[in-house]
Amino acid sequence: MIETDLLAEFWRDSQVAFPVWSWALSAVIILSLQIVGVRRGVSVGAVGLCLLGMIVYAIWSFDPALNESLYFGSVNWDPLAQSLNGLALVISLGVYLMSLPGLFSDSKLFRLNYHQYPEFLTCLLLSGFGIAVAVSAVDLTSFFLGFEALSIGTYAMCGFFRSQIRSTEAALKYLFVGAFATVVFLWGIAMLYGATGSTGYADIAATIAVGPEPLVLLACIFITAGLAFKFALIPFHFYAPEVYDGAPTPVTAFMATAMKVAVVGAGIRLFWGVLGDLSHLWLPMWLALCVLSILVANVWALQQRSLKKLFAFSSISHAGYIGLALLVADPSGSEWPLFPVLSYITIYSLMSLGLFALVTWMENRDEVFLIEDLRAYARKNLGRSLLLAVFIAGMAGFPPFAGFVIKLMVFQALIAQGYVGVALLAVVGSIIGAIYYLRLLVSIFMSSEESGAASGWSGMLDRLYSIRLVVGLTVLVTCIGGLFPNVFADRIFGVLGRSSVNTEISRDSSE
Amino acid sequence: MADSIFLLGLCLIPALSSVITALAPVRGIGKISTVLSGVLFVWALSHWGGADRYFSFPWFEALGLRYSLHLDSYSYLLILLSSLLGLLCSFYASWAVKDKAKAYHSLFHALQASIIACLLAEDLLFFYVFFEAMLIPMFFLIGIWGGKNRLYATMKFFLYTFAGSLFMLIGLLSLYVIYYQQTGEWTASFPVLRDYFSQFPIAFSTEKWIFLSFVLAFAIKVPLFPFHTWLPDAHTEAPTAGSVILAGILLKIGTYGLMRFALPLFPESAMAFATPLCVLSVLGIVVGAIVAWRQVDMKRLIAYSSVSHLGFVTLGIFSMTEIGWNGAYLQMLSHGITTGALFFLVGFIYDQRHSREIEAYGGLAHKAPIFVVFFVVSSLSSVGLPGLNGFVGEFLILLGSFQSVLVDPFWVVVATTGVILSAIYTLHLIQKICYGEVKREAVGVVDFGRREWLLYSPLVLLMFSIGLYPSWVMDSIYETTSLIFSMMPEAVR
C-alpha cells in the first residue's frame, strides 16, 4: 500500500520538474503515433511542435530564485539546470531542423534510411531527456541514469544511415568505446559509494568533509576519466574524429555540443559540489588534461584531410577551453564563478551548431567531405563561403566575433585565479588553431587553381528553409555576440552568474 | 557638432560605406567608393583644430568594458592621414582594380572602419579588439588581389601579428585583473588605469613582463628589427592600394600603440628596457637599409626602406625625450605620405607593365618625364633631404635621442649612418629605373594623365608643406606630447 502522501509529493515534484520529463513524454507521444500508424510527416511535425512547446515553457518558467530538490533528493531543479536544459532544447531543435530536409532529398541514401526518421527523432528526444536528468542530478543514481540515457540514444543515432558502412562503423566504435567509458564511470560511482556509504551528493560531501578515505582518490580518478572521455579530452579522444566523420552531420552537431552541455552540468555539480574539498586531487589532473588537449588537438588537426575530422579536433580543443572554464568555476574564486563556463558553452554550442548545419547544407553524403573539395569554393557560391568564413573566424577566436569574447572570459578568469602560465599555453594553442583555420579560408577564397569537388555538389535541397534558419540565427549570434556582447551576456549570464546556485556548490556563501 | 555624433560618424561612415559598396551595382562602384571616402575625409577634416572629444557607451557592462572613444591630436592626425590615403586609394582603385571590384572596395572600407575605431579606442580591450580586427580585411585584400605567392605572404602576415598581439592580450588582462584585485572594480579604460598605476605602481618583476608583452605585439606591428620579416612579403604581394594603406597606416598603429599605451602605462620598465630597444631600432635602421640595397624587386626595396624609416621612429620613441617623441610622431606622418606616394608610383608602372623587377626598367626619364619628377621628389623625401618632409622628423629624432640619457650617443651616430645608406639604395633605385638607355619594359610606359596628376599632387604638396613649414602639424603634436610627458614620472622628463 503506497502512502498517499508519497504519491502526492511525487505528483507535486513532477509539476515543478515538468521540463525534465516533458522530453520523455514527447518521445512517448511520437512512439504512440507511430504505433497508430500515422503518416511520417505528421509525427515529424509533432516532434517539432513538442520541441517548440518545451522551449516556450522553459523560457516562460525560468525563475532564477527557484531551487528545489525533487524526487526525494535525486534531482535538483535550480537556475543552472534550467539554463542548461534550455540550451539542450535549443540544440535539439537545431539538430531537428538540420535533419529535416533529409526527408525531401532525392539521393538513394536518404530515401532508403529516412523511413525510420521518426524513430531517429525519438532517440534524439530520449537523449535530450538524458541531458536534462544528467544536468540536474544531485544523486549518483540519477547522474548515472542521465548519462546512460544520453549515450545509448546517441549510439543509436550514430548508426542512422544503416545502408552506409561509414555510419555503422562509427556507431560500432562509439558504442564499444562508450560502453568501456561507462564501466569506468561505474567504477568511479562504486568507489565513491563504497568510500562514503551514500549516493546523495550532499551526504557524500559531508562524509568527505569529515575525513576523506584513500578509496576516494581512486573514485576521483575514475570520475575525472569518465567526464574527460565524454568531453573527448586528449588521451580519451581517439573515438571522436572517426565517429564525428562517420556519423550523419546533424548527429555530429548533437555530439559536439549536447554532450559538452551534459558534462558541464554534471561537472560543476560533481567537481565543485561533491569533490570541492579534494580539489588538490582532481584539479591538477583536469588542468593537465585540458591544456594537453588544447595544444595537442590543434597540432593534430594540422594534417587532417577530412573537413569533419578537422572540426572534430577543433571541438576537442574547444572542450579543452570549456574544461579550463570549468576549472575556474571555483565558488570561492570570483563573485560569479559560473559566468565564463556558461557563456563559453552557450556561444560555442550555437556557433558549432551553425557550422555543422552549413556543412550538412554543403556536403554530398555519398563521399567523404575532404578539405581540398572546398578549393576555390567562393568562386561559385560566395554566400555559403562568406557564412563559412564567419563561422571559421568565430571558432578561431578572431576578435570582432563572439568566439573571441568567450575566449576573453576564460583567459580573464584564468588570470584572475592566478593561472597565468595556463593562459599563455592556451594562447599558444589558439595560435596553432589559427593556422588550420586560415588555411581553410585561404583555400576557399584565394586559391587560383580550379575549384574543388564541393562547388560541383548541389548540396541538401533546403525546401523548408530550415537549415537556412539555423545558419542565419547562429551567424547573427556570432556577429552580435562579438560586437555587442552586452545584448545577451548581461541579461542571461549576469543574472545566472550572480545569483548563487544554491546546490551544494555554493555552500561557502551560506556558511 | 556634439562629440558623440562626430565620433560615431567617424566610425560608422566607413562601416556603412563598406556595406553600401558591397550592395551597390558593379558598374559605378569606383565612383561610389571614392565619394564615400571623400565624405569620410571631409567629415574628419571638419574637426581641424578642435578640442579633444570624448564619448563612450557600454560594450560589456558586467566586466566594466566600454566602447570609450577619445580623440586627441595623436589619434586625430593619424585618422586624417588614414582618411586621406583612403580617399586616394579608392580613387586609384576605381580604375586600377577590375576583378571583384565590389568586394575590394567593401573590404577596403571595412579596413578603414577598424583602423579608425582602433585609433579612437581608449579602452584597452576595445583597442585590442580592433587592433586584431584590422588584420581580417587586410588578410583578404592581400590574399585575393595580391601577387604571385600571396598565399604565403598573407598567412605569414596574419599569423605573425595575431601571435604577437595574443601575448599582449594576456598582458592586458593581467593588468585589468591586478586593478580589480587592488580596487575591486572592473574597468579597462586607459586613463583610469594609468592614473591608478602611476600612484601605486605594480612590482617591477610583474610590470616588466606585462610591458614586454605590450612591446612584443607593437614591435611585430611596427616592425622592430628581429620581427620584420613579414613586412617585405606582405608589401610585395599586396595590391597597390593595399600596400599603401599597409605602409601608410597599419605600421603606424604599432608606434601609436607604443606612444599611447605601452610607455605611459609602464614608465619604469620602459626606462629599464629603453637601451636594448634603441639598439634594436638602430640595427633595424642599418640592416633595413643595406638589405634594401640588395633587392631586385621595387616594392620589396621600398618595404625594407620602411623597416629602416620606422627604425628611426622607434629610436625616437624609446629615447624618451620630448624632441624625440615629437620627431617620431612627425616621422610617422611623413613616412605615411612618402611611402604611400612611392607605392602609388610603383603601382602606376606595375599596372602598365606588370613587372616589379628593377632590371626590367631603365631610361624612364625619356619615356615618362613627369612620372620621373614625382618619383625623384618622393624618393628624395624618403632619403630625408632638408626642405622635404622626411628630413624634419628624422632630424628631430636623432637630435632628441642624442640628448637622451637612456641611449649611448654612439648608437645615435650609428643611426645617423642610416642617412648615408638611405641615399645609397634610393639613388640606386632612381638610377636603375630613370636613367640610362630606355630598356625592355620601359618602352611601353605611358606618362601621367590628368587623373594621375590629381592623385599625386596632394601628396607632393604635403611633402613640401611639412618640409618647409612643419609647425602647422608640429604645434598640435607638441601639445599632446607635453601632456603625456607631464604625466610621466620625474626621471623621464
Added chain:
Amino acid sequence: MTNDIDSIFAVLSGVAVLLPLLGAGLWFWLCPRLGEKLTGYAASSFLGISFLCTLILFFKVDSFVQLEFARWISVGPSNLASFSVLLDPLSLALGLVVTGVGALIHIYSVGYMHGDPGFGRFFSYLNLFVVAMLILIWSDNLLGIFLGWEGVGLCSYLLISFWNKDLANAQAGKKAFIVNRIGDFGFLIAMFCLYRAFGTLNIPELLVLVREGGLADWQLEYSLWACLGLVLGAAGKSAQIPLFVWLPDAMAGPTPVSALIHAATMVTAGVYLVCRLQGLFLLHPQVLELVAYMGGATAFFAATIAIFQFDIKKVLAYSTISQLGLMFLAVGLNAPVAAYFHLITHAFFKALLFLGAGSVIHGMHHEQDMRKMGGLRKKMPLSFWTMTIGVLAIAGIPPLSGFVSKDEILLMTKLADRPWLYGLGLATALMTAFYMGRLWFMTFFGRTRSDHEVHESPANMTAVLVVLASLSAVAGVINWPRAWGGSEWLSSYFGDLVYQGSVDSQVSWGSLLMKVGIAVAGLGLAWWKYRAFVGGDDFRSSSFRLFKGKYFIDEIYDFLFVRNLRRAGELCWRVVDQGMIDGSLHLLGRLANSVALRFKRLQTGVLQAYVLWVWIGIIVLLFGAWSLGS
C-alpha cells in the same frame, strides 16, 4: 629709423634669394614657349638682379645685419631653426662671388648649351643651385646652412647627371651625392654635439657662448667632436683628402656646371664653414692643425695626379682640389683672410680656365682629350689669349691675382714656421705651374692633331671669357699686401670678425724671388717637354703607373667599403632574414606538421587501440595522482 633700414635689407636679401627660386620654377616649362635665347637671358638677368642686390647690400651693411623671415623647425617653445639671414663681411663677400660669377656663367651657358633638348631644365637647375648656395652662405643657423648644404648637393647631383641617357653620367652624379652625404653625416653629428653642448644651433649665440668661455669639460669634449664632424663635412663638400673622389667624376656634367659648382662656388662652402665657425675651432687648436695638414697633403697629392691626366677637365678638377687644399692649409694656420683672398681669386681664374676649356671643347665638338687637340692658337685666338692669362695667374706669375693670393698663403705658412707644410706648398706651386704649362702647350701649340674642323666660340661665350680674364688679372688688388704698398683691404674689411694669425709687414725679397723663380721654372719645364709634342703617352716608364692610376684610391674605396657593404647586405638578407628568422619560423611550422603526421599514424582505426589509450590515460592519471597525493 633702424627698422625701415632693416626692411630695405629684408627686401634686398629676399629678392636676391627668392627671384632665382622663382626662376628655378619657371624655366623648364617656359623654355619651349619662349625659345632658348629669351629663357637663357631671362635666367641670366634674374641672376644679374640678385647680384645687384648683393652689391647694394655689400655697400649698405656696415657691421652685420640679422633678419628673420619665418619659423622653420620649432618644437614647442624652443625654436631650433628659422628662415633667417645673417649679412656680414664673410657672407657678403662670398655672396658677391657666387652671384657675380654665377651671372657670367649663365650668359656663357646660353651659348654653350645651345641646341640641347634640356635647355630649360638646365637653367632651372642652375638658378636653383644659386638659391641653395645663397641660403648656405647667408643663413644664420646651422640648420639653415645644412638646408643650403644639401640643396647644393642635390643640384650638383641633378646637373652632373644632366645628360642621363648615358649611364656613366648618372653613375658620377650618384657618386657625388653619396660622398657629399658622407660629409653631411659629419655635419649632422656636429650639429647634435653642438646642441647637446650649447643648447642652440644659432651661430651668433653659439659664438657668444664660446667666447664667454668657462665651459665644462663635457661641453669641451662634445665641441671637439663637433669640430671633427664639421671638418668631415667640409672635406666632403670641398673634396679634401678622404672624400675628394667625387670631384674628378663630377666632370661628367656640362662644363658651365663644372665651372660654377665644382670650381667657383660649391666647393668653397667647406672653407666658408670653417671660417664662419672659427671661434669654435679656436677652442681646439689640434683640430686646426689637422685641417692644415689635410689641406697641405691634399694640395700636394692632387697636384701629382693632375700632371698625368689627359682629359682637360680632369686636369682642372685636380688643380681645383689642389688649390682648395692650399685654402684649407691657410685656414688651418689661422690665416682665414689669406684663404678667403685665394678663394676669391681662385673663383675668377679657375672659372676662366674651365670656361676656356669649355669653349675649346665646344669648338672641338665635345672632344676633351688633350692628345687630340694642339695648335688651337691660331684657330681660337680669343680663347687662347684669355686662357693664357688664366694659366699665368694660376701658375703664379707676379702681377696677376693668383701670384698675390698664393704668395700670401705661402708667406703665412712660413711665418707659422711649419717647415714641412711650407715645403709642400712650394712643391705644389712648382707642380701647378708645370701641369698648367703642360695643358697650355698641349692644347694651343704644336700640330693640330684633331681631324675636326675647329671654329672659335660664339660672342656671348668669348665676352664672358674676356671679363673673367680681366677680373683674374686685376683681382690681386683686393688684398694687395702692405709690404708692397697695398692697402690689404680685405683683412681690414673683415676686421675682428675672424682671428688673424701673426702678420709681418716687411717684405723679404729673397722668398719673393724664389716663388717667382718656381713659377717660371715650372712653365719652362713644361715648354721644354711639350713644345714638340705629337700626341701619344708622355710619361711611358712604368714607375709612373701609381700616378697615372690616381693612386688607385677609387679601387681601394670600392674594395674596402662598397664591396663589403654589398656583401653585408647580402649576408643580412640571405642569412639573417631568410636564414635565421624565417628559417626558424619555417622550422617551427615543419616541426608542427611532422608531429601532426606522427599523431595521425596513431589513428589506426582499430577499436581496441582506442580503448587501450583510454586505459593508458587512466593509468597515467593514477600515477600522477598517486605521486601528487603522497
Added chain:
Amino acid sequence: MTIGIAHLLFLSFGIFAIGLCGFLTRRNALSILLSLELMLNSVNIALVSFSKLHGNEGGHIIYFLVITVAACETAVGLAIILNLFRLKKNIRVDEATELRV
C-alpha cells in the same frame, strides 16, 4: 575466516581484469560484447559488496540500474553488429577501418 570486503573487491577486480583482457584481445564483435557484460557485472559485485558493508540499499539500487542499462546497450550493440554483418558479411572488428582516411 569470514569473507571480508577486501576479498569481494579482489574478486570484482579479478573479473574486471578478465573482462578487460577479453575486450582488448578478441577480434569478434560478439565476444567483445560478452566481455563488456563481464566488466559490468564485476562492477555490480563491487556495488553489492559496498552496500553490504554500509548496510544500506544504495548499492542495490545502482545495481538494478546497471543491469537495465547493460541490457539496453547490448540490444543496441547487437543491432549495430547485425547491420555491420549485413554490410560486410563479417563482424571482425579489426577490419572495420573504413573511417581511417
